[in-house]
Amino acid sequence: MASKKLFGKSLDNSLAHAFAAAAASATKTVLSGTDLRGSVKATFENRKEAIHSRISKLEESGVRGTGKASNDTRELYLENINEFVSGNKKFEDVIDDYAKLYAEKIESNAVWSWAEDIVGGNGLNYKQRKEIRLQAMEKGLIPDVPFKEGTRYPDFSKVDGLIEKVEYLPERLWGAKDPKQFEWLDSRIEGGRPKGMTWHHSEIDGRMELVPFGIHNIINHKGGRSPGHWAYIGKR
Structure with missing residues (x-):
């Protein structure tokens, strides 16, 4: 069976990060040895269950975590x-099929385009492309990331397992371009940034969230790089 990956990262790697994050969080609270182990284990198991659930939905639809569907x-x-x-x-006859192909591209966490990577993509209008995206979300093939109330700020924390790590950039790097910021952030991860992940500039000063590239790339949103925000530097 093909390797089970979700959004470009291995399950084992994701769970390892979850366990480490839970341990780091728990150490900030004064707990007995037994309570500490219980707190870490509970957080670890909750995230493990959420990730397994999303993998199951993808596999039931025929879309694999490696960015490839089963051949048949x-x-x-x-x-x-x-x-x-x-x-x-007719379009309505194949919208489910397009949703699966669309999810495959998103879940690959690679750069893609409608024109070059989607069969018949050139002939799809804006409304049809939007319907395909919504269908993929409705079927649970890709995460439905909500916006914070009354804003265009995506709340990745509302989807279990999407935020793999949170870091805060030192103020001296707020005005730096992505490569320099990401270099500093990646150095904070043992073994470097996992393949298929990117850093999201939160609207909160200095806050950076490590999330899957694919889903981040399709959300038309505002954040720390937007005009008037902490990391705005104009055209990059």
């Missing part, structure tokens, strides 16, 4: 999409 399933939904492109099927 993938061939079937690509065949359906090609029938639509040829004019033999």
